Amino acid sequence: MAATGVFPSSYQNPNLQFPKPLSSSAVVIIKAPSTKTKKHSTNSIRCEITSTNNWTVEPDPPVHFFNNNNSPEHLPVRMASESAVKKVCLFYCAETKELAQKVAAESDGIELRSITWRKFADGFPNIFIPNAHAIRGRHVAFLASFNSPSVIFEQLSVIYALPKLFIASFTLVLPFFPTGTSERMEDEGDVATAFTLARALSNIPISMGGPTSLVIYDIHALQERFYFGDNILPCFESGIPLLKTRLQQLPDSDNITIAFPDDGAWKRFHKQLQHFPTIVCAKVREGDQRIVRIKEGDPKGRHVVIVDDLVQSGGTLIECQKVLAAHGAAKISAYVTHGIFPNRSWERFGSDKGAGNPEQGLTYFWITDSCPTTVRDVMHNPPFEVLSLAGSIATTLQIN
Secondary structure (H helix, E strand, C coil), rough: CCCEECHHHHCCCCCCCCCCCCCCCCEEEECCCCCCCCCCCEEEEEEEEECCCCCCCCCCCEEECCCCCCCCCCCCCCECCCCCCCCCEEEEEEHHHHHHHHHHCCCEEEECCCCEEEEEECCCCEEEEHHHHHCCEEEEECCCCCCCHHHHHHHHHHHHHHHHHHCEEEEEEECCCCCCCCHHHCEEEEEEEHHHHHHHHHHCEEHHHHHHHHEECCCCHHHHHCCCCCCCCEECCCCCCHHHHHHHHHCCCHHHHEEEECCCHHHHHHHCCCCCCCCEEEEEEEECCCEEEECCCCCCEEEEEEEEEEECHHHHHHHHHHHHHHHHEEEEEEEEECCCHHHHHHHHEECCEEECCCCCCCCCEECCCCCCCHHHCCCCCEEEEEECCCCHHHHHHCCC
């Protein structure tokens, strides 16, 4: 350890080291040469040592040590040390149990805590938080999955209850914001359910540490960040760093081109992927059909990776695959942060089996584990490969 900024410049000595071991509380008197420019010379400094690991002493200048916890005449010595790991109690719902275990494995500072999820005879939730007194004064987080409307109410009940248990702070991790695609009114009478959910989350009770931190990955519409009220602190993260790391591991990493299926995907992600050549596609109408065309960029001979925030039916991605293959792409892969795939629509995507036949299928289809039910469906089914958010979530919990 090194002492920092406590001695006057006239007494600094770069060769000074302190002996070991010392008691946890000691006072140091450092003999210094007197000065003739002052009437009263100063020949010692008294300071308190609060930590003394791995210190040794050199004889020049003379240093005397003695214990004196009550001495008022001392200057504090501040020493650089490793910052303590933030201890977090992480709760989770049934759907996110596997992801929560991966998050806890990423950091010694994360402790998993379970919740008893039961139902009454009428089907309404009957929930119990075991040993609730033990989390008083602790940092608490909840890993949620609103994968269907039927589980939102029971999880909201827990989310509203935890901050009231006298906890130091509360963080809600909701990797996928499910109503993100319903963010605006196009006709009178349309209900923007994204705004409704944002209002519900904005009214989470304040904990002892202040407003709740809300962590969301790649929210669908960028303007939705303004839907949340002042009683919550939204933290918007991205899964793109996981993709970039994976692309660097590919044998043809120097031949990657990123394709965006529309202008919206380009606006969202191009700054994070700006060091790659890019292709921008656009959807146009021809009669009753929507056809994808290349707006700019050239896929010829390249391993093209289509990037978007989410996929549902997969129709747009398949049309992109077709047009890119027709324009000479050597390989085609895809990445989405949120693989929703209702009605098992993931089955529409085949694998090229490493043969480099982009007309037949994808080389890779990367998704994250933001939608746990999808992960269980596509696991071990080429071309799908899951990039886990666990490390990113563990890091985020340390700063929220």
